[in-house]
Amino acid sequence: MPAVISQTKCTGCGLCDLFCPIDVIHMEGDVAIMRYPDECWHCGACRLHCSKGAVTFEFPASMAGI
Ligand code: SF4
Numbered sequence: 001m002p003a004v005i006s007q008t009k010c011t012g013c014g015l016c017d018l019f020c021p022i023d024v025i026h027m028e029g030d031v032a033i034m035r036y037p038d039e040c041w042h043c044g045a046c047r048l049h050c051s052k053g054a055v056t057f058e059f060p061a062s063m064a065g066i
Pocket residue numbers: 005006009010011012013014015016017031032046049050051052053054055
């Protein structure tokens with residue numbers, strides 16, 4: 001599953017966009033958006049660099065063993 005960016009937690013610092021190796025995140029005004037979720041590598045760089053906790057990964061229940 002691709003990274004999910006919280007539009008309420010994001011403060012628009014742009015670091016996720018800067019560090020994403022394949023440029024699938026783009027800034028729109030003061031928030032980051034996942035523009036091409038199907039292309040996400042799940043590398044975690046965006047989450048690592050987000051100090052606001054705005055980036056999460058949502059895995060399907062089947063993958064979580066539920
Ligand atoms: S790193 Fe976090 S706070 Fe900064 S633009 Fe990305 S999602 Fe928003």
